[in-house]
Amino acid sequence: MKRAELIFQSIALITLAVAFILFWNFGKGMSFVENGLLSDTTATDSYAVLQENLNRMIPVLLGSILLSVAIAFYLEEYLVRTNWKYQIIARQIVILASIPSLLYGLLGLYFFVFQSEKGSFFTHALTVVLLVMPRTIQSTQRAIRGVDISIREAAFALGAKKWRVIVDHVFPHAFSAIMAGIFTVISRALAVAALIIVVYVWTKHTLQSGDTFYIPGSAIVLLLSSLLSSVFSSFLEAKTNCT
């Protein structure tokens, strides 16, 4: 157990170090987009551009994660499952969470960046929120549901108040599962961001000024099918949640 943990941790550290070195060198050596990767910035080399963007987006990211965790606790602990409020909110979250993150990325790229000349802070923040919140809420809900009911019963039967049970027992228990969910979501969001940068850079170089950005028909068909399938999956998921 101990050894496995050690190996895992060293692999993680080495990966991080390698990634950092690669990133540093790339960042110093290349300057591929003149007016900013993701938003209107004056920085030129990609490292500085990325840093500027991260500086703006990290507060949004953290804020939306904290808000999501709070919403998940409210839904699971303070609303009864059969309550109409729970039903409405939970269903919307399930639908939003089941949509592939790439779609949000493309949405952000197309509507928020290409349509509005230059990307603004608001449009980026909205994309990040859409990308992060539904999934974080969902994974946190699952983590909370995973806490054994006997622990709650024991605490309630001793006369503990609800917030006390949540703070003392449910949260510490669900903590690692919640964090796991959050990191999965962050990793997906970053991967999507990387993909979007690639698309953006390519289109930037191929499009003349005045051209409109368009998506090939076959891609639209694929995206619609993907959307359809995710709506179907969310429908099934909502059905299992209700019972």
Added chain:
Amino acid sequence: METNNYSIETENLSLWYGDFQALIDVSVNIPAGKITSLIGPSGCGKTTLLRCFNRVNERYGNVTTKGKIQILGKNIYDPDVSLLELRKTVGMVFQRPNPLPISVYDNILFGLRIHSPFRSLTRSQSDEIVQEALTSVFLWDDLKDKLKTRATSLQLEQQQKLCIARLLPLKPQIILMDEPCSALDAKGTLAVEELMSVLSGTYTFLIVTHNMAQARRVSSECIYMFLGELIEHRETQALFETPEHPKTADYVQMRYG
């Protein structure tokens, strides 16, 4: 405050889970300072009745209750009743031992801590309370060097005893037990039963059990329930040897069940 020798009195208690009626007009008096057992086939409402007495049933949402429950002479559905105080007076032990996943020491103090102002307990007071509680459930010798270990890593028998011990600092009057021995082996069962008989003078015990031999061994009064109704409530020996109701006779003489 106590007008008679009953800890719990119910009058025409009915309870519904949604449309399903789980308890039908149950009127029962549980004597103070004795062990009373609740027996009956699965789904007859034993656990539901037990859970009414500290109102943990209400957490599940769609529960409707009618009738009256008096605990120590006080109607527990009165608007001025504090749920927290009620649960302090009426402790509960569950079917599966469920110590909180914190240390043995903190488990015993958890109840007391939530009922007293922040940091009002001194270290020496806490130590004393823990020792006293563990001594009364015969765990002190086994656990005095393991107070800092996680309670969930103990043996099942010790866990269940700990679950009883953590009620004691709250000085409950009544202890409800929902099949407390069904997860334990013969030795563990014996230990818990002995503990109950030792404590029974001080506390009122109400125990749900599927094990009729256990009901016979530990309880002085016995209640037989069937499909939500209370069929018979008498002294244990009388109920088992000369049951009045044919349904009780069928069950206690093991013609079915």
